[in-house]
Amino acid sequence: MTRLARALLAVYLVAFVWLAYVSAVCLQHNAPGQAAAFYATATVVLVAGGREWQHAAALQAAAVRGRRPRPRTYPSDLDAVMRAELARTCRCERWWSTFGTDHDPTCTQQTSATNTRNDEEG
Numbered sequence: 001m002t003r004l005a006r007a008l009l010a011v012y013l014v015a016f017v018w019l020a021y022v023s024a025v026c027l028q029h030n031a032p033g034q035a036a037a038f039y040a041t042a043t044v045v046l047v048a049g050g051r052e053w054q055h056a057a058a059l060q061a062a063a064v065r066g067r068r069p070r071p072r073t074y075p076s077d078l079d080a081v082m083r084a085e086l087a088r089t090c091r092c093e094r095w096w097s098t099f100g101t102d103h104d105p106t107c108t109q110q111t112s113a114t115n116t117r118n119d120e121e122g
Ligand SMILES: [Zn+2]
Pocket: 090, 091, 092, 095, 102, 103, 104, 107, 108, 109, 110
């Protein structure tokens, strides 16, 4: 709560107490109309103090929210990296079962290096 908010709340509190006291004095001097007017004014001052209190609490909550560390975000080009990695994969089953070291004999991405390797092994 700022210093200004505390000062305003103190002023509202003093005004409320004073208006309530004046209302009680009006009742003692048999002036119910004036007492009602002062009670109504005291109520307005009390509502103003409550709103000032709420406003200060909202400002404090916003300040705390601003100081909190932001959630960690991934690099913005993560989607591009994932697309590039997926583009390098092959659709044949052997490529997936051999961790990307070999292709099916009918695969279109089979190169002469994988052909040679298959010939040596089999
Ligand atoms: Zn393949």
